[in-house]
Amino acid sequence: MKLSKKTALLFLLAMVAVAAHAGDRVKWKMATTWGSAAVPIITASEKVAEYVEQMSGGEFTIRVDSSNKHKAPMGIFDMVKGGQYQMGHTTSYFWKGKDINLMPFTTMPFGMTAPERMAWMEFGGGFELMKRAYDKYGLLSFQGGNTGNQMGGWFKKEIKTVDDLKGLRMRIPGFAGEVVSKLGVSVTNIPPGELYTSLDRGTIDALEWVGPGMDIKMGFHKIAPYYYTGWHEPGAEAQFLVNKKAYDKLSNKHKSILRNAMRLAAYRMYIEFYHMNSEAWATMKKDYPHIKVKTFSPEIMGQLRKITNDLVAEKSAKSPLFKEIIASQRAYMKKARAWTIISDLDYIQGK
Ligand code: CA
Numbered sequence: 001m002k003l004s005k006k007t008a009l010l011f012l013l014a015m016v017a018v019a020a021h022a023g024d025r026v027k028w029k030m031a032t033t034w035g036s037a038a039v040p041i042i043t044a045s046e047k048v049a050e051y052v053e054q055m056s057g058g059e060f061t062i063r064v065d066s067s068n069k070h071k072a073p074m075g076i077f078d079m080v081k082g083g084q085y086q087m088g089h090t091t092s093y094f095w096k097g098k099d100i101n102l103m104p105f106t107t108m109p110f111g112m113t114a115p116e117r118m119a120w121m122e123f124g125g126g127f128e129l130m131k132r133a134y135d136k137y138g139l140l141s142f143q144g145g146n147t148g149n150q151m152g153g154w155f156k157k158e159i160k161t162v163d164d165l166k167g168l169r170m171r172i173p174g175f176a177g178e179v180v181s182k183l184g185v186s187v188t189n190i191p192p193g194e195l196y197t198s199l200d201r202g203t204i205d206a207l208e209w210v211g212p213g214m215d216i217k218m219g220f221h222k223i224a225p226y227y228y229t230g231w232h233e234p235g236a237e238a239q240f241l242v243n244k245k246a247y248d249k250l251s252n253k254h255k256s257i258l259r260n261a262m263r264l265a266a267y268r269m270y271i272e273f274y275h276m277n278s279e280a281w282a283t284m285k286k287d288y289p290h291i292k293v294k295t296f297s298p299e300i301m302g303q304l305r306k307i308t309n310d311l312v313a314e315k316s317a318k319s320p321l322f323k324e325i326i327a328s329q330r331a332y333m334k335k336a337r338a339w340t341i342i343s344d345l346d347y348i349q350g351k
Contacts, residue, residue: 026060026254028086028246033073033094034192035066044145044238044269045089051261060254062087073191076241081137086246089144092130092239093174094189101133101321104329105141107150107236109176109308111329114146114235114270116336121237124332129325140247142262144238145269148277152228152296153208154199154220159228159296162303171195171207175311176232182307199223208232212284213276221291229295231304238269 030049034042049062065085067073076088077095093106104111105126112120120126121143134141153172159165166184177187190198190207196218198204206224209215221227240262247255284291296304316323 024059024251026056026250028060028062029084030062030064030087030089031070031072031076031079031085032064032066032088033076033090035068042089042145042238042269043272044265047265047268048089048240048258048261051264052257055257055261056254060250060257064089067191067193073193074189077137077139080241080243081139083243083245086243088241090239090241091144091173091236092141096174099133099137100315100319101325103175104322104325105130105133105237105239106174107233108326108329109179109232110234110305112235112333112336113340114148114237116333116340117235117237118143118146118270119336120329120332125328126332129321129328133321133325134241138244140242140244142240142242142259143266144240144262145266145273146235146237147210147214147233147273148235148270149211150208150230150233150236151211151215152230152232153206154215154224155206155226155228156224157205158226158292158294159300161297162300165300168206169204171198171204172232174233175308176208178311179232179304179307182311183303196220210236211273211277212280213273213278216280216284216288221288225290225292227291227293229293231296231301238266 030045032042032045034045045064049064052060052062070079070085072079074094076085076090077098079085080088091106093103096103107117111117117126121130127143130141153170155168157164162183165180167186168184169186169188170180171188171190172180172185173189177189181187188204190204192209195207195209199207199220200223207220208230209218209220215221215227242258247258250258312326316326
């Protein structure tokens with residue numbers, strides 16, 4: 001069979017396209033806040049790299065550098081912004097000192113639980129607001145996995161009254177740190193890998209980390225046996241930061257693969273944390289009977305809530321975008337919480 005000139009040309013073009021496609025190898029690097037030998041690995045970063053490689057058939061690979069390698073657990077924002085890394089895995093509230101508008105995308109005290117937050121991000125305008133907040137830095141931010149409700153932290157002594165918090169040195173990042181500092185707590189944000197040593201050496205008297213699944217492995221209970229229930233991170237979400245220029249250079253196919261891989265890794269992290277916490281809680285009381293699980297008194301909780309609201313009002317007055325983000329979160333939470341209560345809570349309480 002003789003090919004027409006037109007068919008032959010189309011065939012040639014198709015061959016060129018295949019050849020170009022085969023050469024379209026993309027190699028990225030991701031820096032994470034996590035990964036010190038002292039910290040159980042947060043797996044979403046490794047998983048996203050694995051999924052991207054699988055889905056792209058090896059065309060697109062991501063090398064994951066933990067903080068052991070890059071030595072800058074709190075430098076992820078700058079390294080991705082500067083293009084040293086095409087992406088990072090971290091939490092947005094670490095950058096509240098750079099820009100207050102970035103803070104609410106991880107969690108807010110007395111804010112949304114994980115399902116409420118995830119629904120807000122996807123369907124309630126959260127993602128669009130996050131995009132606007134990061135735009136001026138040449139960064140894109142995506143949901144990077146939710147830890148679920150976090151515990152209030154480990155304390156060396158029992159905290160019965162507001163006065164017991166005065167003078168306490170505590171690691172508690174994000175907005176919650178500002179809230180407790182108004183009650184006289186001296187707040188520091190120590191990189192995850194240095195937490196145990198800081199508590200052991202008495203550099204700090206208390207800390208919050210995540211929940212039993214992560215905390216028990218860190219060994220905090222050996223030094224600070226009072227374990228309080230949470231108020232400050234009701235659904236803390238990690239973020240994938242992506243350098244926008246690098247992202248824009250990706251083919252549409254690779255963009256789609258990356259977005260879907262991040263989404264899958266984030267979902268996996270949420271259920272992984274739920275699983276780890278359930279397992280750890282089940283064995284904790286048997287293995288470590290000296291741990292005393294406590295809840296802050298209504299007096300303390302009332303103060304924490306009042307200060308949270310005062311600080312939100314203060315910051316809203318300074319930043320219109322912060323005001324808009326918080327208003328969006330609170331309006332969404334009002335609707336979603338009514339449903340959470342009538343569905344999950346009523347069901348669990350057996351009404
Ligand atoms: Ca935490």
